[in-house]
Amino acid sequence: MKKVISSALVGTLSLGIAFGVSAGPVEDQAAFQKYYENKFPDTPTADFANGVYSILPTAREQWEAIEEFPPYEIAIEAGEAFYNKTFANGKSLADCFGPDGAVRNQYPKWDSDRGMVVTMELAINECLTANGEKPLKYKKGKITEVTAYMSFNSRGQEVDVKIPSDDPRALAAYENGKEHFYTKRGQLNFACADCHMLTAGNLYRADTTSPGFGHGTHWPVYRSKWQSMGTLHRRFGGCHKNIRANPYKAQGEEYRNLEYFVTYMSNGLTFNGPGARK
Amino acid sequence: MRNGLKTIALGLALIAPVSFAGSGTTAEHIEAATAAYKKLAKESSYQWTTTVKAIKAAKKALEAGDDKGARKLAHQAMDLVEATRLQAKIESETWRMRVPK
Numbered sequence: 001m002k003k004v005i006s007s008a009l010v011g012t013l014s015l016g017i018a019f020g021v022s023a024g025p026v027e028d029q030a031a032f033q034k035y036y037e038n039k040f041p042d043t044p045t046a047d048f049a050n051g052v053y054s055i056l057p058t059a060r061e062q063w064e065a066i067e068e069f070p071p072y073e074i075a076i077e078a079g080e081a082f083y084n085k086t087f088a089n090g091k092s093l094a095d096c097f098g099p100d101g102a103v104r105n106q107y108p109k110w111d112s113d114r115g116m117v118v119t120m121e122l123a124i125n126e127c128l129t130a131n132g133e134k135p136l137k138y139k140k141g142k143i144t145e146v147t148a149y150m151s152f153n154s155r156g157q158e159v160d161v162k163i164p165s166d167d168p169r170a171l172a173a174y175e176n177g178k179e180h181f182y183t184k185r186g187q188l189n190f191a192c193a194d195c196h197m198l199t200a201g202n203l204y205r206a207d208t209t210s211p212g213f214g215h216g217t218h219w220p221v222y223r224s225k226w227q228s229m230g231t232l233h234r235r236f237g238g239c240h241k242n243i244r245a246n247p248y249k250a251q252g253e254e255y256r257n258l259e260y261f262v263t264y265m266s267n268g269l270t271f272n273g274p275g276a277r278k
Numbered sequence: 279m280r281n282g283l284k285t286i287a288l289g290l291a292l293i294a295p296v297s298f299a300g301s302g303t304t305a306e307h308i309e310a311a312t313a314a315y316k317k318l319a320k321e322s323s324y325q326w327t328t329t330v331k332a333i334k335a336a337k338k339a340l341e342a343g344d345d346k347g348a349r350k351l352a353h354q355a356m357d358l359v360e361a362t363r364l365q366a367k368i369e370s371e372t373w374r375m376r377v378p379k
Contacts, residue, residue: 031378183373187326187358189365193376246325254323 025163025174025264032265035197036213049217049269051277052210055201059208063276071222072148072274075229079149082142087131096127097150104154104271108161108260110170117173117256120147121231125251138250139237144220144229144274151219151273159217159271161264177261180254181212186245192258195239207278216263218275225278232259304349308336311355318359324366329358 037045043054053060083093083101097103107120118126121143125135136143164170181192195204196212219232226234233255237247248254302310315329336351 028377035378178377179373182376183369184365185324185369187328187361191373191376197378198376241327244327246327246330248323 025171028178029265029267033213033268036200036211039200040211046269048211048214049266049272051214051218051275052208054214055211056208059278066276070274071224071276072220072229075145075148075220075222075274076152078142079145079147082146083149087128087133089131091131093124093127093146095131096123100153101146101150102153102157104151104273105157105160108256108263110162110164110167110173110260112164112167112170115167115169116253117260119251119256119259120150121233122251122256138231139234140226140228140230144231147220147231148229148274151271154271155273157271159263159266159269161260161267163260163264173257173260174264176254177257177259180258181261186240186243188243190243192239192262212262212265214266214269216259216266217269217271218273220273221275221277223277229274304336304340304345304352307349307352307356308333308340311336311352311359314356314359318363318366322363322366324362324369326358326362329355329362332358 033045036043036048040048040055047054050060050063053063086092093101104120107123108117110116111118121136121138124143124146125138129135136146163174184191184194192212195209196215200209200211202209216232219235220229221235222229223235231250233250236255236258237250240247312333315325315333319325332351332355336348336355339348339351
C-alpha cells in the first residue's frame with residue numbers, strides 16, 4: 001500500500017519539476033505563452049488561435065475544407081435574426097450591445113460593482129432579463145446562435161482581458177481560475193494543464209489534444225461530435241465528464257473564473273469565432 | 279508521461295482505506311457512503327462521477343435483492359470518496375508546481 005501511495009505522490013510531484021510558483025498574471029501569461037512557443041516552434045504565435053489545427057497539418061487541411069462551407073453558418077443567420085428581434089418592450093439586444101454586437105473583445109470582463117467575472121453569455125442573458133425576456137440556456141441552442149453572430153462580427157478583435165490591479169477580488173478570481181486549470185480532478189486524475197499543456201499535441205486514443213494557448217478565442221463552436229453548436233462552458237463540462245469529475249454549473253463562478261484565466265492567457269491573439277472543431 | 283499518469287490514476291483509485299467494518303445492514307452502508315459523499319461535496323469542489331454511479335448501483339442492487347453485490351458497491355463508493363478526499367489534499371499542495379515559470 002505504501003508503495004502505491006509513494007508512486008502516486010512521486011508521479012504527481014515529478015510533473016512539476018520544470019515548473020514553479022509564478023509571480024502574477026503578467027508573468028504567468030508570458031511564461032504560459034513562451035511554453036507553447038517553445039513546445040511548438042513551427043507554429044507562428046498568432047496561429048495558436050486556431051487550436052489544434054495550429055499544430056496538426058493534416059487535420060488542418062480537413063478543417064480548412066470544412067471552413068469553405070462552415071457548419072456554423074446557419075447559427076450566424078439565426079443569431080442575427082434573434083439579435084434584431086424586438087422585445088415586448090420595444091427594445092432589442094442591439095440596445096445593450098450596439099447595432100452589430102461586435103463586442104467579443106469586451107468579455108470576459110471584471111465587474112467591480114458586483115465583484116465578479118462577466119462573460120458574454122451572462123451579459124446577453126442579463127440584457128434579456130432586464131428587458132423582461134426569458135433567459136437562454138447556457139450550453140447549447142439559442143445562446144450559441146446569438147454568440148455566433150456576435151463573435152462573427154467581432155472577428156479580428158484582439159484578445160485583451162484585463163485584471164484590474166486596483167481590485168484584489170479580480171486577482172482572486174484570476175487565481176481561482178488558474179488553480180482550476182492546474183489542479184488534477186476526477187478519478188482519472190487529470191488537470192486541464194495535463195491534456196492542454198504538458199501533453200498538448202499528444203494522442204489520446206484517436207484525438208490530439210489542443211494547446212491551451214488559444215483556448216477561448218473561437219467560441220461558440222460547431223463540434224462534429226456534438227452535431228451541434230456549443231459554448232465554452234459546455235466544453236468545460238464535457239472535459240470534466242471525460243476525466244470522471246462532476247462538471248460545474250455553466251456560467252457558475254467556477255467556470256466563469258476559469259474562462260477569465262484561459263482567455264487572459266491568450267491575450268494578444270485575435271478572436272476568430274465561431275469555430276468548427278472535431 | 280502517459281504511463282506516469284496511469285500510475286497516478288491507478289494509485290489514487292487503489293489507495294483508499296477500507297472504511298467499513300463488517301457490521302451494520304447493507305442499507306446503512308449505502309447511507310454511510312452517501313453521507314460521506316455529501317460531506318465531501320460540502321467541504322471541497324472535488325467530486326467524481328463514478329462515486330454517484332456506485333451509490334446508485336448499490337441502491338439498485340439492494341432493491342433487486344442482491345445484498346452482497348449492493349454491499350460491495352457501497353464499499354466501492356466509500357473507497358472512491360476517500361480517494362477523492364486524498365486527491366483534494368494532494369492537489370491543494372501541489373497544483374502550483376505545474377505553473378510554468
